[in-house]
Amino acid sequence: MFTAAPQAFAQILIGQTAGFTGPVAAGVKETLDGAKLYIDKVNQSGGIRGKTIELVSLDDSFDPNKAAENSRVLIEERGVVALFLTRGTPHTEAIIPVLNKHKVPLIAPSTGAMVLHEPVQRHVFNVRSTYQREAQKAVEQLTSIGMQRVAIVHADDSFGRDALEGANKGFEAARLKPAVVIKADRSKPDFGAIVSGIVESGAQAVLWFASGNSVADGIHKLRAAGSSARVITLSNNASSGFIKSLAGNSQGVMVTQVFPYERSMSTRFVVEALALSHSKGLEVSPAMLEGFAAAKVLVEALQRAAPRHTRERIQAALESMKKFDLGGMDLSFSATDHTGLNFVDLSIIGDHGKFRR
Numbered sequence: 001m002f003t004a005a006p007q008a009f010a011q012i013l014i015g016q017t018a019g020f021t022g023p024v025a026a027g028v029k030e031t032l033d034g035a036k037l038y039i040d041k042v043n044q045s046g047g048i049r050g051k052t053i054e055l056v057s058l059d060d061s062f063d064p065n066k067a068a069e070n071s072r073v074l075i076e077e078r079g080v081v082a083l084f085l086t087r088g089t090p091h092t093e094a095i096i097p098v099l100n101k102h103k104v105p106l107i108a109p110s111t112g113a114m115v116l117h118e119p120v121q122r123h124v125f126n127v128r129s130t131y132q133r134e135a136q137k138a139v140e141q142l143t144s145i146g147m148q149r150v151a152i153v154h155a156d157d158s159f160g161r162d163a164l165e166g167a168n169k170g171f172e173a174a175r176l177k178p179a180v181v182i183k184a185d186r187s188k189p190d191f192g193a194i195v196s197g198i199v200e201s202g203a204q205a206v207l208w209f210a211s212g213n214s215v216a217d218g219i220h221k222l223r224a225a226g227s228s229a230r231v232i233t234l235s236n237n238a239s240s241g242f243i244k245s246l247a248g249n250s251q252g253v254m255v256t257q258v259f260p261y262e263r264s265m266s267t268r269f270v271v272e273a274l275a276l277s278h279s280k281g282l283e284v285s286p287a288m289l290e291g292f293a294a295a296k297v298l299v300e301a302l303q304r305a306a307p308r309h310t311r312e313r314i315q316a317a318l319e320s321m322k323k324f325d326l327g328g329m330d331l332s333f334s335a336t337d338h339t340g341l342n343f344v345d346l347s348i349i350g351d352h353g354k355f356r357r
Contacts, residue, residue, distance in 0.1 A: 011051035012302060015074030017095070018087040019062030019112070021024060022255040023213035026241020027287050028087050031110055032057065034284075034291030035085060037276040038299065047292040048302045051309070056080060060091065060212070071098045081303075081311050082107055085294055087114040088211075089159035092124070099123040105315045107301065108294030112234065112258065113162050114234065117339050125318050125333060127294050127340045131159070131234055132166025135207065137230045137344045139170025139255070142205050142237045149179040151203035151229070153194055156183040163209035163234060170183065174249050189214050198227060202285075205230040207235035212237045216230040216245035223249050232346075239287035243353050257345045259289040261328070261357045269293070269327030286347070296326050297340070312355045 018028045031072035038054075056078055059065035067086065073097060083099070083106040091118075091263045092109045099106055106124050109116060112131035113272045117125050133343055134210045142150055152167055154160035164181070171177055182194050189210070195218070205325040206222070206229050208215045215233050222229065232254040243250050260267045262284045263274075270284075273292045277284045295320075302309060304317035323330045331340045 005120065012048060012053050013080045014053060014055050014069070014298065015079060015083045016055060016082035017067045017070035017074065017083070017091075018057065020057070020059040022062035022088055023211045024062050024236070026245070027212055027236065027239040030241060030285050030287035031085060031087070031291035033282060034273065034288030035111065035295040036291075037273065037280070037282075037288070038292055038295035041276060042299050048299070048309075049306045053299070053302065055084065058293055060175055062088060062091070064088070064090040064094040068094040068098060068150045071095040073101050073328040075104050077106050080104070081309050082314050084108060084296070084298055085110055085291060087111070089115070089162065090157050092157060096121060096124065102311070103283055103315070104311050105318055106164060106289050107298050107318070108291060109158065113159060115158065115162065115167070119337060119340050122283060123260075123315065125297070126337050127297050127331065128235070128290060129344050130166070130339075131163045132169065133342065133344050134165030134234050134258070135163045135209070136170040136173075137175060137346065138207055138234075138254070138256055141346055142230075143174040143176065143179045143231065147240045148176060149202055149204045149231070150180045151198045151201050151206045152177075152178045153198070153206060153208045154181070154182055155186045155212065155214065157186045159236075160184070160186070160209050167207055168356045169320060184214065186210070186214075189218065191218055194218060195221045195225045195227070197228060198222060199225055203229050205232065211286050212239070212242045212245060216242065219246060219249050219253065219299040222326070228231050229281060232256070235286065238355070240283070240285040240287075243349055243355075246349070248351055253349045255349070255355065257286050257355075257357075258341070258343055259286060259293060259345050260343070260345070261347075261356070262289055267328045269329055272327055297324070302326055
């Protein structure tokens with residue numbers, strides 16, 4: 001799919017590949033909606049020295065192989081100067097060889113995979129905390145309220161294994177072990193076996209590390225089996241679409257967050273996003289805030305690289321960012337650190353189907 005104007009009218013071409021269809025489609029849409037809030041504002045105000053930002057988005061259906069091919073098309077055939085807001089851990093890993101070959105920066109991949117942080121990936125610039133830190137925070141929360149039997153369900157891919165490693169660090173700090181650790185096929189989870197394993201372990205809570213539809217379907221099966229175990233999942237599922245997919249089983253599900261509370265009037269970053277979203281009749285979600293932050297970083301890099309928006313100048317502009325103020329949140333990059341932000345918090349889905357903290 002294309003969300004950009006025809007290339008003949010493009011001024012600064014930015015490429016994106018993400019799962020606009022498939023299991024993460026709802027979250028991808030919300031993240032892009034947040035990014036477009038800020039990009040549209042900049043374009044309407046004259047763009048970057050008179051040049052508009054044109055985003056070319058391709059659907060990879062949440063398939064790593066398609067993500068890699070899309071990135072090649074965007075770079076080699078469409079001539080984008082940077083990639084932006086990819087989605088998924090194995091998907092972004094598949095793109096890295098293409099980035100390195102053409103020396104193209106990727107700004108704000110929507111994943112917290114540690115492999116994108118350490119060691120530093122030369123052309124990847126993260127605008128969010130890591131899944132490992134989120135998973136540790138989730139374990140800390142559960143153990144702080146006295147839960148001793150905690151199960152882990154994780155997708156059997158690089159994302160799931162990464163989150164599992166973070167959770168294990170949390171268990172080690174608490175001097176506990178998981179009640180059970182269950183691998184789940186990323187594409188076709190065996191929910192019968194998963195739910196049986198959770199129930200048989202006597203788990204009081206479940207850390208569920210997978211994409212939105214898989215977690216939602218698993219929770220429905222878990223509740224149908226009579227389990228009341230508390231479920232915590234990660235920020236890859238911090239979207240309104242995820243809540244809707246949970247339907248009547250949403251209340252009490254906890255989700256880690258990597259940006260401040262989306263209704264907090266004490267954070268300038270959030271206030272700005274709220275004002276722009278209200279003007280377009282949209283309701284801000286955590287996923288939208290991730291996209292909004294990503295767009296602010298993209299725009300700042302383009303402003304610093306002006307007037308010549310080459311891939312090399314954008315790379316250098318990103319690595320020059322020191323304590324860039326997103327609006328009450330400082331982001332920093334250097335040649336040896338591409339993490340950007342380390343913020344982590346927890347939310348719970350309330351009885352009105354909204355995240356609250």
